[in-house]
Amino acid sequence: MNSTPTPPEEELKRLYRLLVTVRQLDIAAVRWQRQGIIPGYAPLLGQEAAQVGSGFAVDTALDFVFPTYREMGVARAMNIDMVQYMATHKATWHGGLYDPAATHLAPIQAVVAGSVLHAVGWAHGQTLARHERQPGTGSGVALTYFGDGASSQGDVHEAMNFAAVMKAPVVFFVQNNGWAISVPTAAQVAGGTVAARAAGYGMPSLAVDGNDVVAVLAATRQAVEHCRAGNGPMLIEATTYRLGPHSTSDDPGRYRSLADEQAARSLDPVQRCADLLRTAYGMESDYFASVLADAEAETERVREGLEALEPRPGSDMFTYVFQESTPALQQQEKTWREESEHV
Template sequence: MSDVAGPVRPTEMPIRLIDPKGTAVKGKRTAGFALPDVEILLRLYRDMVLARRFDAQVTALTRQGRLATYPSALGQEGCEIATVAAMSGNDWLFPTYRDTIALLSRGVSPVEILAFFRGDWHTGFDPNVHKIAPQSTPLATQALHAVGLATAAKLRGDDAVAVTFLGDGSTSEGDAHEAFNFASVWAAPAVFVIQNNHWAISVPVAKQTHARTLADRAIGYGMPGYYVDGNDVAAMYAVVRAAIENARAGHGPTMIEGLTYRIEAHTNSDDPTRYRGKSEEAEWRALDPIERLATYLTEIGALTDTVRAEIMDAAEELAERTRDAMNTDAVLDPLELFDHVYAAERPALREQRAFLAHELAHSEGAA
């Protein structure tokens, strides 16, 4: 792929390296991509198991009222974990609000991640340390940020690649169009990973586009486009890895659509039974990305009972650390609200700070 400098039309069927039964795929369906090494596949399996346990624990904490809201990524682990694993330490990730497990896989601690979801900070981690931009709630805005950073890296001679996640609903936003066009015109080293989980809250893909696939849009912008089985973590890793190296080599951006499914509700405030049926959910549960890879690794003798037990122990230890993080109350200073608004504090802001400080002091005295 690294010698591709122009549009590549997505395949009719999603690229696949391991089928739903856990068997290695050969022939045209692979589109020429090779199955990653066993060591990489084992790491992908481990990271997906940890991510799912973390996701389940955070969902439980939200239902207990210990977090304000949480958008689960259950079922989408293949897209997210493969993408992060394909990145280098110098590459930047631009996530959406649903991509928490990607942050976890890239090294952000549970307490830093959950600061966002319990309202302590908008971003509880240092973006420069992890090379991760703040999680974006507005749809598609982070895609433009990613292209901006990628273009700046190119002008500096830095080999960093900017990778951004988008949902299928995000691709209907004007910001997405601007990001795709900007990236292609400027040959920015950017990779757009579209997680097509079938539902933009309650709006199905069929009501958003008449295109054959979302990845088909890539050719209109003059960039390569790939349509991938998003529940095949091996295929996602191979394609994203190739796209990143293509961008790093100076060939510009790539659009990748990972076909997957959102098993849980949009957030804990959503009722998916109002717009989709149980049979659809059951169909996609049978295509579980973790079980697919586990079957393959077990069949080739790489995933032994010992290895599986070690991974499960690590997942439970992570869940315990996550619970412990929520048992510690955050130390909050309301006056921090004014600290990062302007480089030089303005008189009006100073007055507002003084007013709030007076109110806080009065309320503490009354107590």
């Protein structure tokens, strides 16, 4: 089942606990959207191993992660406060209420492939600052996420070329979940794989089973080590399957069959990790029941925290546009205050 060496028991148990927690939070987030608690959400059902395994490999003291709008599992693996993360999905605050500088997770990015350019810029900054580091210490590494659909964006190609030329320490992590919204990978990725493109930019790549959390963790650690050592960028393509819709406004039944979804469910990453725990370390039913109960309790705490969030002040839309305001923006704020606050 798994050609990658089995991690120590405690590490594998931590990975499993994260997988179950992320699964429960993801299922609940869809339910919250249906209940009107949050207006929209991009599910990651089926992609838990790709996200938990890669996020678990991050050194949050050194590295910086640049997500899209679907990396809740990465955020949870990095111990981001889930109420603060979900604030974006509640439309309470753009990018999340968590502090990107403190957590080393960039704001949630809704622009397709937009986070890739940001990651390369940050990574190049690490290269420029190498003279400021202590001798013998490696650079921080940027880890950026995008999908098979986003890989066709021009921004990705510019970012990979720049990173390779400048030897920027950045890991390009592609979650190939089979669908660019409603378009299958085979219809929009020439050559069949995104990993094959890395050679065109002179960078190594790894193709990994994105439903195997152990394999994803090992691949990400290898890529991060490669980048930290000053060898330039690296690309990982994790092949998985998006079991749910592209977003809560999507109907996947319009472009794929139920039979395809059921076949993909046989590769369930959470179940695969549970099976490994049973065979490698003899974990029994009471352990799995305890993990599920803890995950459900955390999910309920997140729901309560989300519902308790108050709207942000309307003036924030003017405060955080520019570092120094402009006359035009000041006039807009004055008009807004007169019309909405009657001042």
